[in-house]
Ligand code: AMP
Ligand code: FE
Ligand code: FE
């Protein structure tokens with residue numbers, strides 16, 4: 001049977017608009033057999049997603065997408081099959097949660113000084129209990145009629161080098177890879193096609209990178225070929241997913257990227273053979 005999978009999905013536990021339960025329902029409707037919930041700097045939604053997955057017959061691989069930075073470039077590292085209870089991972093995520101909150105406060109005060117009504121309480125309510133990010137601030141700006149769209153909020157205020165931009169707290173990709181591996185997981189470089197910094201890959205490979213996200217909504221065919229080759233040359237796994245952030249954020253939609261089931265089988269093999 002041709003089993004369909006999607007290993008890159010966000011929920012309300014970071015900047016997605018569907019709850020973890022809804023993400024799994026969407027996956028079931030789309031006929032997927034295995035997914036991973038990969039919220040930014042969070043594993044909070046994994047248990048809820050797994051509970052719903054048990055009911056609907058969708059396997060949920062515990063995941064996360066850690067923020068890192070190297071040489072001025074923001075790099076995301078996906079962690080798969082992690083133990084969400086691992087103390088190193090928990091303390092890592094706690095630090096990021098605090099830092100994201102402080103950053104949101106700084107962005108909001110910059111906006112307020114510019115005369116824009118963006119109350120912190122409203123942003124916090126919008127973010128809920130999960131990892132707070134710029135999209136939540138953008139949502140409030142749309143809600144309050146300050147901009148027409150989230151995109152406009154990023155372009156005018158929140159994007160890199162724009163007036164309300166604040167750097168995100170971050171760690172090196174090497175440290176992110178280490179914490180994922182310490183938590184028993186596979187560390188995979190997310191959407192390398194978006195950075196245009198393939199020169200950063202060798203250092204991550206040396207740090208123990210397990211895989212590369214080859215299939216992604218924003219990768220074209222030549223990027224898929226390129227990253228498949230890089231993976232093969234470095235004995236890395238291939239992964240893939242839609243990076244869906246929910247209906248409220250438009251495309252992409254759960255299950256819309258074709259991810260070979262063999263990717264997942266190879267990931268399981270590597271875990272079994274103690275490659276980690
Ligand atoms: P943060 O983690 O707070 O730095 O926010 C980064 C997230 O914002 C990304 O994961 C995207 O989901 C979203 N994002 C980044 N740039 C844009 C943009 N130009 N328009 C809409 N959303 C964006
Ligand atoms: Fe996001
Ligand atoms: Fe990402």
Ligand code: ZN
Pocket residue numbers: 008010065243
């Ligand atoms: Zn993502």
